[in-house]
Amino acid sequence: MKITAKLCLLVTIISVLSCKTQQGKFEFLTPSTGSRVLKGEKIQLKLNFPNPAVDSVVYAIDGNVFERKVDTTTVLFDSNEIGYGNKRLSATVYAAGKEDITYSELLIVPPAPKPYAFEVVQTYPHDPNAFTQGLYYDGTILYESTGMNGRSSIRKVELATGKVLLKKDLEEKYFGEGMTVVGNEVFMLTWESNIGFVFNKQDFNTIKTFDYQQSKQGWGLTYDGTRFIKSDGSNKLFFLDKSSLKETGFIQVFDDNGPVDSINELEYIDGKVYANLYHADKDIIVIIDPNTGVVEGKINFVGLYDGKRASTGNEMNGIAYKSDAKSLLVTGKDWTKLYEVKLKDR
Structure with missing residues (x-):
């Protein structure tokens, strides 16, 4: 009885102290x-x-x-x-x-991004050995950068046939990444080597190289008319001075779920940045406002490519703008096809 009484007293004291602690x-x-x-x-x-x-x-x-x-x-x-x-x-x-x-x-x-559907306008052949990392269409020629050590290259491609018109291979130590064309120059990134290349657009002779600063990797690259915009696989877009190619700042990218990571290949279209997201099981392109970092639109391309794909290494990657038709050219790593698509409201 004495033990029980003491136990009850102890429980009461603990309970009272617990209540006081919670109340306080x-x-x-x-x-x-x-x-x-x-x-x-x-x-x-x-x-x-x-x-x-x-x-x-x-x-x-x-x-x-x-x-x-x-x-x-x-x-x-x-x-x-x-x-x-x-x-x-x-x-x-x-x-x-x-x-x-x-x-x-x-x-x-921010609010949830606007969902878009798509319509396939045309299908073109694509080199199944092109591990696509970047695309750019200048109105007549498709420029393409490819990756993987020992397979990395910069190319001129005939859109209608997929024929490679000119190709420059990178040294085996470089893993090629995204690229863009400005004037008579081609700007191309590498992945982990912390180096980018500037090539002559006509013959792909190397003009110069440039280093990264705060961004430690090269993923995607585009140009908005006054500055370069670069991704590094995070949820950041980095801005580069058009002359020095030095980083001048960055903005973080968000949608209604929070930070949007794995931003990959980029294309600047009518004031917005279109970006592939690096996911093995999702073919997603997001539309980003580069002034705010807000994802304003999302295009789900799952089901677009009907070719054989491995579980990894065949991700959708590569966005170019066909301005005359206001359409997108999209493909993926080692895909056998490249698609011209138009976006539609869903």
Whole structure:
């Protein structure tokens, strides 16, 4: 009986202390940590205050103070004031000469991208030994870069027949990646060698090379008329000076689910960046606003290619714009076909 009585007393004390601890916890009630917030929403910040007698409360996002109050009333925060991605919300309370701080993690996202369907306009032959990494169409000739060590090259291709008109092989140590054409020059990336090449458009003679800076790998490359835009397999688009080819900054890419990683081959079309996503089981192209990093559109090309494919290594890759027809030219690594497609509202 004595043991039982002591045990009951102990359980009661633990229960009381637990309740007091819970009641005394300074924390966010809303928004809860991990909340996904649509950009533009006003967020109600509500806290649990153990003691309502406070001297002041300071609110901050990623360390930047946006509100100071001398009471415990709720605060409205406009998510338009911050960028996309993971943000750390904090509240610091000052009372009786002491301070306490609590946090809540938020994910700020844009609206869901617009889904697009597609229509196949024409099908062209494609070299099944071309591990496609980049495409560019200048109105008459298709330029193509290919990858893999020992197979990497830059090519001129006759669109209608798939015939290779001119080909320059890279040294075996280089794994070729994305490319674009500007004026009389071809700009091509390599994957992990931290080097890009500039070739003469006519004969593919090497003009010069350039190094990467913050971006550590080369994936996709395009040109918007004033600067180069480069991907490195992350959720970032890097901007390069058109003359020096030095990186001048970057923007992160987001959709309604958060950061969009594995951004690969790029093509700049009418103010937007079209990008392949590197997925073995998904043939996806996204349409990105390069000013905000928002994915505004998404095209699901699953089912487009009816050729034989391995589980990996045959991903969709390569986007070129056929401006006269306002259509896309798309293919994949070692695909036997290249497709001309037009987008349709879904």
